[in-house]
Structure formats: C-alpha cells, structure tokens
Amino acid sequence: MVLLRRVIGDALRARRQGQHRTLREVSTAANVSLGYLSEIERGQKEASSELLAAICEALGARLSELLGEVSSTLSLAENMEGVLIPVEAQPVADPLRADAKRQLASDGSVSVSVRQDSPLKATLHATRKTQRDVVYAA
Template structure:
C-alpha cells in the first residue's frame, strides 16, 4: 500500500537532494528539528499543513507544487493494478503498466513502508539491412 506520508516525504527529499542541500540546512531554514524532518522525509511522521508549508518555503517551492507532484504520483499508483493493495512483507511485486515502455515495481518492506519504483525501458532500435 502506498502511504500518503511516504509519497510526501519522497517528494520533499527529492527536492532537497536536487538542490544539493543537507537536512541540517533545510531544517534550520524551516525551523524544524533535523530528526523530525528526517522522519517526515522517510514517511515515518505526518507533518501538519503549517509544517509542510514551512518546509516547502525553506526549499523555495510552493506547497501546491509539492502536493501536485504527490497527487500525480498517487494517481499513477492508483492506475497500476495491484499497487494500492497490501502485499506480503518483504516481497516485491511487478505491476503491469499500460505503457509498455515503463516498468513498475513495488516493494513492501514493512506494514508502514512501501516503495514504488518506475523506470522507463530503453527503446529498441530497429535496423533494416539493405
């Protein structure tokens, strides 16, 4: 099962890492403890809307942008057969994609942790001999 707090945490972490910033830098700018920000990024804690807004501000992003990314990820997950249903702990599940160029895998590490991974398959080049 994909958890909202996990997807939010992944989106925040991706933005922070994309800016090459440390947890300490962002936690200081957002006025939140480093440990709590880490737990939010790992999907272990649910942040209030006020705290999410402060973290987004510290990252130079609008809350609506981050929540839009989260919404897109959840929407994609909902379309994938088997993604939002519980799977056995520690197992990985392959879900068929509508687009044959994308592979999706879900790993349920614990009841509170599921990881959704997507990858675009390389396109095959067709060469015709003359």
C-alpha cells in the same frame, strides 16, 4: 498499500537533494528539528499542513507544487493493480527475493516503480524528469 506520507517524504527529499542542500540547512530554514525532518522525508512521520508549508518555503517551492507532484505520482500508482488498496490474501513475499511483485508506470514526466512485498506493504519509488533531463529535437 502506498502511504501518502511516504510519497510526500520522497517528493520533499527529491527537491532538497536536487538543490544539493543538506537536511541541516533545510531544517534550520524551516525551523524544524533535523531528526523530525529526516523522519518526514523517510515517510515515518505525518507532517501537518503548517509544517509542510514551512518546509516548502525553506525549499523555495509552493505547497501546491509539492502536492501537485504527489498527486501525479499517486495518480499513476492508482492505475497499478493492488497498489493503493490491499490485494487478496497471498503468501508474503520476501522483499529480498525476486518473487516480490514489481510494477512500473510512466506518463512521460513521472515514472513510478512499485515493489509489492505483501498485501499491506508496497514500496513506491517515483522519478520525475526535470528540464535538464529533457532532450530537444531540432
């Protein structure tokens, strides 16, 4: 099962790293502790809507933009079998072994890769193309 807080954290981290900013810079601008921001980015803590808005403002983004990215990522993940809902009981796969179930989906601007480690644990990695990644044909 993919956790919403992890997808939100990944989106925040991608924005921050895309701006080549440190956790310290963003945490200071958002008036949140560095450790707490780190936990949010790693998907270990749920951020309130007020805190998400402050972090987005510190990143120069709208909350609606961030939530739109999260929504498109989750939309792709929903189409992957067993990603957002627990699958029937199966032997637990060792995440370090090759037999962990892997899936990939893309809509052209977002690619989602999911590794299903167990019925209740999945690791989702989303990659979003930026304007710099787009190649224009003449």
